Amino acid sequence: MTDPLLSIQGLTKRFATAGGWFTRPREMTAVRNVDLSLSRGEVVGVVGESGCGKSTLARLIMRLIEPSEGDVTLDGVSLGNLDRRDLQAIRRRMAMVFQDPYSSLDPRFTIARSLEEPFAVQSRQVSPDEIGAMLDSVRLPASTAQRYPHQLSGGQRQRVGIARALALKPALVILDEPTASLDVSVQAQIIELLATLRDRFGLTYLFISHDLSLVRYFCDRIVVMYLGSVVEVLPSPRTPPRHPYTRALMDSSFAPDPSLRRTIAPLSGEIPSPFSLPKGCAFAARCSRASSDCRSEVPRLERHDGHAFACLHPL
């Protein structure tokens, strides 16, 4: 086995909110003790409901925010002890694509200027031919260069966002809900483009989504998060889930037509507040299999070969 491209150990992020006149300062854990490693060329999915910590995990990996505990290692280099310069250099080996390409494209700039910007760190000029080639790689015509973000469709903007992310030839690309704001047909085209680019440039993807059916379609391996913790890791998209939460996500996202989706009993309950998690398993309140043990003991993530799950009463 070759060394992993990315390895994450015990990654934890706590956020504190300032107290106000009538409220005390509070602390919550957005990402709790996450271990993960990605081999080169792999597409790993991270799935979970909104607020479970997916974007925080992405920002921790990119070192856009400091972890409270734990470390991230890329190509065998720990990001924890680097000075600014080395950190910037290693960050260039990673890139991120966001849900809303508006967040990475300045509305005042032409697309050409947005695509030139990543090269500023290398202080080098980018020729119109190079811009044309970048656009061509995401299947946009060269004429797109002279346009402004508002003149493009959502799908075209996301193609520009992808071209921009790939500008400096990263090894790892973190895709944070890259198709969540697009129509289903456009979503399929973007997924197909991402698959092509991965093969062409030998990319490794961390693909973040709240949509398990999409993650199962696109990813080799799936990490399921619930309230900041990894509750299951599926070694393949076809592995039957053992954690009731993954099962519930699967059942609720299986039918492509939302009107056909069954209402799943476990997911009908409310998500506990991240500021006051219950004792024991955070999913117990919504789980039809929960026993009294589940309400007192936090289940550990146990590995069974490549498959891992944190549940006292697995399926």
Ligand SMILES: Nc1ncnc2c1ncn2[C@@H]1O[C@H](COP(=O)(O)OP(=O)(O)O)[C@@H](O)[C@H]1O
């Ligand atoms: N900068 C921040 N300060 C305080 N709380 C935050 C901050 N960023 C995220 N959170 C909280 O952390 C939790 C996880 O958020 P996030 O990572 O954005 O989830 P997801 O991407 O899965 O929807 C949420 O409860 C969110 O409110």
Ligand SMILES: [Mg+2]
């Ligand atoms: Mg998010």
